[in-house]
Amino acid sequence: MIRKLILCLALLAPLPAQAEKLANKLFGAADQPSGQDATPIGSYARGCGAGMVALPETGPTWQAMRLSRHRNFGQPVLVQFLEDLSKSATQIGWRGLYIGDMSQPRGGPMTSGHASHQIGLDADIWMLPPKKLTLSRKDRENISSIPVRSADQKSVTSNWTPRHAALLKAAASDARVDRIFVAAAVKIEMCKTARKSDKKWLQKIRPVPGHDTHFHVRLKCPKGARLCETQTPSVSDLSNGGDGCDETLAWWVSDEYLNPKPSKNPGKPAPRKKGPREYTMADLPRQCADVLSSR
Structure with a gap:
């Protein structure tokens, strides 16, 4: 009896850090959203998502690309925003928009990217710009976007058009948007025009x-989402x-x-920070364990 008790306690004991399963493997294996109320949990780069919904693979004004990645999921506010922007x-x-990566069904760190x-x-x-919105699943794996930034990274290419600028303005003017990431050459060109x-x-x-081939939209934490970490500084606090x-x-x-010169006095290198693909569940908000286990 005592031996059985000792064995049970040993099985319940926490694993050493090196034996813990990586969070990106756990979240990458989840093929459906959690059956919870929709809420973003944690920060954009260290968290997960409860109650996510899928952006339909094809809509009247959009298509989700690279479907094999299974990353066309987001908070309901994100899906609604993308549908609105595509209109x-x-x-x-x-004709509409080609939508790249959003999130995995339950968010969390990704195995790649x-x-x-x-x-x-x-x-x-x-x-x-989409030529058609009837691409097959195979087409969506093989087609690629276009670069709008030159190889030397200092200017936009002929692929950049006033319509790109108009689309980015429409996205940035939306109150739901916190920030949009673009190549520096794009920002410079937009400041000029x-x-x-x-x-x-x-x-x-x-x-x-x-x-250079896509722009990355990041929405604000939805109102009432108390587990969502707002970015600092916010867009209203630019220096x-x-x-x-x-x-x-x-x-x-x-x-x-672009071409930094090696330091003559490098000194002691800064300690390397753990990357998202090295996170274990202990590195994420505790509520993310519930997201993984929820049906």
């Missing part, structure tokens, strides 16, 4: 590397207090940033 796209002359997209409030929208009397929305357009088009924007396309 706005038709008003600027596009993004560090964020974890709580169901992020979505990638292709820069490729936007009307001086109508540039406040530009503060939401943020330069971030790796966004320049304006549209983000000041002289510091040029730094993003400077040689200093």
Whole structure:
């Protein structure tokens, strides 16, 4: 009897950190949303999503791309936003939108790709204007978007059009949007061409590397979502207090940033931070365990 009790206690004891299963494997294995009320939990890059819903694979003004990734899920507010923006796209002359990665069915860290997209409030929208919205599943795996930023990263290409600018303005002008990530060259071009009397929305357009073929929309935490961590600083707290088009924007396309010289005095390297693909459940909000276990 005592031996059986000792064995049971040993099985219940917490595993050592190196033996814990990675969170991205657990969330990546979930093929359906949790049966809970919809709520984003944690931060955009360290969290999960309860009660998510799927963006239909095809709609009247959109198609979800790369369906094999199973990442066309989000909070209801995100799905509604994407449907609304795709309708706005038709008003600027596009047929609609090709929607890239959103979140996994229960959010959480992904096995590949993004560090964020974890709580169901992020979505990638292709820069490729759709020629048709009847692509097959196979077509959606093989077709690619287009780059709107030059190879040297300093300017936009001929793929960039006023309609791209109009689409980004429509997205940034939406009250649900917190910020939008684009290539620095796109932000610079938009600062040049936007009307001086109508540039406040530009503060939401943020330069971030790796966004030359799509733009990344991030929504605000929905009202009442107490477990959702709002980003700091918010878009209303930019240091320049304006549209983000000041002289510091040029730094993003400077040689200093694009081609940094090795330091002559490197000193002691900073300790490496754990990445999202190394997170265990202990690294996420405790409510994420309930999201995983919910039916």
